[in-house]
């Protein structure tokens with residue numbers, strides 16, 4: 001091993017990898033030379049890399065520039081390992097979202113981003129049988145799980161924040177991620193797993209390990225990924241989780257085989273539905289982790305962003321939202337119907353999703369074969385196409401980009417069609433759009449609203465004077481700051 005990793009071998013390996021990446025960048029650029037680039041450099045062979053530097057330094061500004069320069073067509077931006085073809089208008093978005101999966105594929109697009117065929121496991125990539133279960137059973141079960149979630153949220157808020165008489169500094173992201181991970185796992189695998197703190201921490205960490213592993217694996221050729229995957233933090237993390245809940249999964253499999261299974265949770269529906277090769281303990285552990293990846297950080301970031309938004313303008317939003325919750329839930333108890341009747345709260349969440357969507361690129365699809373738009377523009381096989389959030393969410397114009405939390409409830413009161421936080425459209429893509437729009441959004445909205453409503457019933461909240469919630473970029477992702485503390489005081 002020492003000989004294999006000698007400085008000479010490492011240097012030779014690095015030169016080979018560098019040459020491979022330069023040649024690949026040159027070949028890639030040739031295929032997309034018909035599409036205008038935004039913020040690429042001038043040095044031949046390195047143009048797309050300079051473009052990647054510009055895009056990754058400020059994705060939002062790069063996309064705004066592209067959308068302004070090419071409002072009717074497509075343009076391309078570069079990341080370190082690929083080029084992304086971006087559309088700026090709703091017609092083009094609708095056109096590519098209607099393409100069949102055999103032509104423009106969502107699984108391949110996600111795989112490009114998080115390499116999940118290798119970081120999670122081939123089963124999740126080739127057999128996504130969990131998606132219809134999330135869209136169907138999990139969504140239908142939202143009403144049934146509200147009371148258990150409510151009890152859990154109450155206990156966790158007592159533990160994390162308590163009932164402070166005076167203003168208390170609270171690292172709110174740490175609180176929301178723990179609550180989301182626990183109530184999410186309550187629905188995924190039941191209380192035994194949700195109350196296993198070591199597993200919850202490991203499931204939260206798994207997503208981060210996966211992101212790092214994806215960066216390590218992405219530049220490698222496919223044959224190398226097959227081996228390198230076993231050396232990644234994601235693989236170690238998955239095995240660690242297997243050690244923690246493997247016995248519990250095996251018990252649930254045995255109960256089901258004995259006809260004694262009673263649970264109404266995702267694990268049960270997975271066991272009942274899995275194809276034979278997926279109906280094993282390691283594969284079910286992998287599938288639960290895949291769902292944790294889809295569910296924990298997305299929901300936490302969206303909720304944290306909503307809390308920061310509220311704390312920046314508490315005078316404007318806290319009291320009206322609290323009054324609405326008190327009016328519809330006078331005893332402080334929630335049901336699905338009561339949550340659905342909170343129209344101001346829903347409007348607030350939709351506007352947070354419009355202004356502060358987690359991604360700057362939406363609904364990415366990767367071409368399995370060449371795709372041709374009506375205007376003749378071709379997305380070549382192997383390339384990504386996405387929507388530009390800044391233009392589709394109308395963030396180019398300063399007036400339209402202004403946060404207006406009660407805009408949608410006001411429009412509905414004026415007799416216009418109600419636009420809900422979970423209704424996707426060509427110009428609202430916080431949950432994507434089309435056949436592959438997020439199937440977990442109804443569940444996520446219920447979780448977020450319950451936590452948010454509990455918070456505003458219990459606490460006054462505001463930012464610490466002199467501080468401001470900043471957004472950070474990780475690639476094309478736009479995420480809320482995680483370290484910011486806010487001030488909270490019991491009502």
Ligand code: HEM
Nearest residue numbers: 294295298299302363430431432433436437438439440444
């Ligand atoms: C606020 C929280 C969430 C946000 C912002 C979010 C966002 C998204 C987005 C943008 C997509 C891609 C849609 C597209 O390409 O058009 C997606 C897909 C997906 N999400 Fe979510 N998500 C959230 C919560 C959840 C939860 C709680 C679950 C599961 C319990 C989940 C499961 C999935 C799955 C399985 C897909 C893949 C769908 C497919 O490929 O057909 N998500 N999500």
